[in-house]
Amino acid sequence: MIRIVTDTTAALPDGWAARHNIPVVPQVIIFEDQEYLEMVDMDRDTFMARLVAAKTLPSTAAPAPAAFEAVYRPLVAAGDTILSIHPSAEISGTVRGATVAAQAFPGAAIHILDTRTIGGPLARLVMLAARLAAQGQSTAAILAQLQALIPRQRLYFLVDTLEYLQKGGRIGGAAALLGSLLQLKPILGLIAGRVEGIERQRTHRRVLERLQQLVVAEAASGDAAQLSIMHAGAGQQAAALAASLREALATDDILITDLVPAIVTHAGPGALAVGFFTTEES
Known part of the structure; x- marks a missing residue:
């Protein structure tokens, strides 16, 4: 067995x-x-x-x-x-x-x-x-x-602060964002198994919009996307994001979960993440 x-x-x-x-x-x-x-x-x-x-x-x-x-x-x-x-x-x-x-x-x-x-x-x-x-x-x-x-999996996430990633030693390539963020909101990604900075936006509303745009642009359509939305005390934002992506990608197959302590230790309270799979051609 x-x-x-x-x-x-x-x-x-x-x-x-x-x-x-x-x-x-x-x-x-x-x-x-x-x-x-x-x-x-x-x-x-x-x-x-x-x-x-x-x-x-x-x-x-x-x-x-x-x-x-x-x-x-x-x-x-x-x-x-x-x-x-x-x-x-x-x-x-x-x-x-x-x-x-x-x-x-x-x-x-x-x-x-x-x-x-x-x-x-x-x-x-x-x-x-x-x-x-x-x-x-x-x-x-x-x-x-x-x-x-x-190779087809993707994971993008938002954090309220880079402090937790930095102190936990998991900041990876996103270290380039330290000291330059000011009031900018980062989108981070797990690229080739390592945390990397993707881009920055000036407002929380805009960073949420951009996160959704990235997912819609890269995810497979329908249930093949195998969406998962994870959060640390950001349940309302997770539910709203799920509703938007459900319509945009035409899928009801969405996992919504609370991040476990080992991940929150490094991402911090308020973290919001989206995982998905791309098409075979991506």
Whole structure:
């Protein structure tokens, strides 16, 4: 049997992983030297309340290899093939931890996939893998379809401030925007697995409009876009953006999710993101 494994940065819809029997390895949130397992010891609401009140920003850590070993061990014992699907190694040590853990099981069929993305597009790839496995497709066929989609995924996002990305060490190429923003609002993107600055606008209204324009221009039409809208305490903006994109792209297949603490730690409260897939020709 093929078993899918992922981690909490996929921000899968509540209850979906449990219904599909998919283990989700938690990321680690660190507040003042105290570690918490994401979505186990600390949920989104508790995290957001603490983040807003904190004098010192939290940090994150990828799951240790031991956390993956604990998940892999019973699956290996059952003779299962494991497909472990995780965020970009450019912004997270999760793939590294999973790879080290796999080495504890010589000869086991464990495949680690770096999706070069995070959040909604990662969730979409996990959900596709689960669907294909349920259909009885082979590991090679599933991996081939996922790898074909990875270059076609896009993730654009807005942040209220670059402070969280800078202090968390995830700012990447967007560092060029530091010191030059003044009152300008940036659109950021995850390009080749790395955070990059896309462009800047002068008002919040204009940056939202421009974000929508970028998505409409680049996304596949209809349900092939596999839209996902993610936010950190910006539910009304997320719902409004979803309504606009639903009409513009003629799709009802839109995931709307709250960003998990490990992502909010680096993006900050108020973050708003859109993930989607382009056409094959893009």
